[in-house]
Amino acid sequence: MxxxxxxxxxxxxxxxxxxxxxxxxxxxxxxxxxxxxxxxxxxxxxxxxxxxxxxxxxxxxxxxxxxxxxxxxxxxxxxxxxxxxxxxxxxxxxxxxxxxxxxxxxxxxxxxxxxxxxxxxxxxxxxxxxxxxxxxxxxxxxxxxxxxxxxxxxxxxxxxxxxxxxxxxxxxxxxxxxxxxxxxxxxxxxxxxxxxxxxxxxxxxxxxxxxxxxxxxxxxxxxxxxxxxxxxxxxxRDVAREHVIEEMVDGVLVVDRANVITDVNPAAATALGVSPRSVIGEKLDAVLPDLATRIESADSESETYYHASSDVTYDVRVSPFSRPKNGLQGRIVTLHDVSETRQREERLSVLNRILRHDIRNGLNVVGGFADLVADTDADAEMRQHAAARIKHRTDELLDLAEKIRAIEKGLDRQNERQSTELMGVLDIVVERIERQWPEATVTLSGPDEVTVLTTPIAEALFHNLVENAAEHGGESPTIDVVVTTADDWVTVEVTDDGPGIPKKELEAIESGETQLAHASGIGLWLATWLVRQSSGTIEFDATDEGTVVTVRLRRARPDDETVPA
CATH class of the missing domain: 1.20.1070.10 (Rhodopsin 7-helix transmembrane proteins)
Known part of the structure; x- marks a missing residue:
């Protein structure tokens, strides 16, 4: 047509x-x-x-x-x-x-x-x-x-x-x-x-x-x-999932059925101390053998922990995945930071152990001497001695209660940091120690003013260090507190001329709170914990001539909030 x-x-x-x-x-x-x-x-x-x-x-x-x-x-x-x-x-x-x-x-x-x-x-x-x-x-x-x-x-x-x-x-x-x-x-x-x-x-x-x-x-x-x-x-959907995984706080690591790492999110890379490029495509047991061991023993029901450092612990959970149609198979490993929870549990366990041991013993002592005071057949000198021991033991228990209160306060505020005027805090500590131990000679030297980054209870930190020196320094202890500064760090040295910290007590403090069995070391343990919470370091050097405790704290920046003593 x-x-x-x-x-x-x-x-x-x-x-x-x-x-x-x-x-x-x-x-x-x-x-x-x-x-x-x-x-x-x-x-x-x-x-x-x-x-x-x-x-x-x-x-x-x-x-x-x-x-x-x-x-x-x-x-x-x-x-x-x-x-x-x-x-x-x-x-x-x-x-x-x-x-x-x-x-x-x-x-x-x-x-x-x-x-x-x-x-x-x-x-x-x-x-x-x-x-x-x-x-x-x-x-x-x-x-x-x-x-x-x-x-x-x-x-x-x-x-x-x-x-x-x-x-x-x-x-x-x-x-x-x-x-x-x-x-x-x-x-x-x-x-x-x-x-x-x-x-x-x-x-x-x-x-x-x-x-x-x-x-x-x-x-x-x-x-x-x-x-x-x-x-x-x-x-x-894919972008949202990728964004969630990239931004999530928990670490995520993916390994295939050959145990080769195929993906690592930033949180996992930070936790493991690696860069994604250096581990992706590598065998897990070759680049992270400790984690590989933990993964092999982990499942979705049991608790498996990976210790990235002495202060950081991760809960490891493993979830297998598979897609038979396209041959995909492997495991997704999540790392959840449980450091704070574990530390809190350990510290509460320590407190429970110490309280049960020392308070029970202290009250037994008080009860025994109270019976002696109440005994009308006892002579006056014995009853007076018993009353003095009751007073001494009560003071010890009150001091222990004060330390426990400081620890409890620290647990509630363990994530807080603030800028603290250090010399003012040390002045207060020295004044309190001189009142408590009139026989002790305490000197303080350092700059007129210096601010450091600490926990909100910095006074408890240094009070326990100086108190320990006074308590174990003999009849007339001499204690020197010296403050020096260098670059971004402030160093505080507490030196005494006493017999030194007992070796077992020092080992318990340095190895961790799980080894602390009684209250005699709780003051130094508290000081050690507070220093670490302040992102600082603490060292003990005990000799026959005395003990030097060296604390290093970060100097506060100008924009940090300063809290006066």
């Missing part, structure tokens, strides 16, 4: 219109979704390609056909980078660097100009021939060297983008996986016949690509209607 275009031309026009309508819908309605704008532009270019190809098939002169095919090349060179941009945006991966896009632009523009300037240049086309296919006339082209350079670059971008889509299809589930499978298939049903035509493997005398676009466009439409291509984008 006259005036009715042949079915192939009508089909191409229909595909062009559908592609342009879908492109407009993606750009207008889904522009805020990753990849929607890029896919919309890509479909618009595909629709234009189909429309120009339909016009070329309908053309009646060779010159018009060549001109339209030259315009088609503008679409041809635009498709590979647009596809790669879409694949990168949709999967949330990085695009090409600037130099990569510059090289891509040079190749694309060179190919288009080579086609546009034919026959003056034969770098893209060496010869053009009109062939008849039934009622249609099409162009058959002999390709030049620039065309094959372009084809190599174009297939590289197309396959690179397809690899990103394919990897995304493997790692996602449910509707997201179906979306990515449809997208990948939409590419390959175009790529295979196109590659067969350009490499001469298919017996086509004309380019079949525009006709295959029919299926590709329909697949994108079906993906949108069936799976909501951009309505509930899976990337949002």
């Amino acid at each position: 006259a005036g009715v275009p042949p079915p192939p031309i009508a089909l191409l026009v229909g595909v062009a219109l559908v592609a342009l309508v879908v492109a407009k819908a993606f750009v207008n309605r889904r522009r805020d979704r990753p990849g929607a704008t890029e896919l919309g532009v890509l479909l618009a270019v595909v629709g234009t390609w189909c429309g120009l190809y339909a016009a070329q098939l309908a053309a009646t002169t060779t010159a018009t056909m060549v001109f339209l095919y030259q315009l088609i090349y503008l679409c041809i060179v635009a498709v590979p980078p647009l596809w790669f941009l879409f694949a990168s945006s949709y999967t949330g991966r990085q695009s090409l660097p600037l130099l990569g896009w510059l090289a891509a632009g040079i190749i694309s523009v060179g190919c288009f100009l080579g086609a546009l300037l034919w026959p003056e240049t034969t770098l893209v086309w060496t010869d053009v021939e009109v062939v008849s296919i039934g009622q249609l006339r099409a162009l058959s082209l002999d390709k030049g060297p620039v065309f094959y350079v372009f084809i190599g670059y174009a297939y590289t971008l197309l396959l690179w983008g397809a690899a990103r889509i394919g990897r995304y299809a493997i790692t996602t589930r449910g509707r997201a996986r179906n979306q990515t499978r449809v997208i990948a298939f939409a590419l390959f049903i175009v790529l295979v016949p196109n590659a067969a035509f350009n490499t001469g493997l298919a017996p086509f005398e004309f380019d079949p690509t525009p006709f295959v676009f029919i299926l590709s466009v329909l697949l994108f439409v079906a993906a949108d209607f069936r799976y909501g291509l951009f309505r509930a984008h899976p990337l949002a």
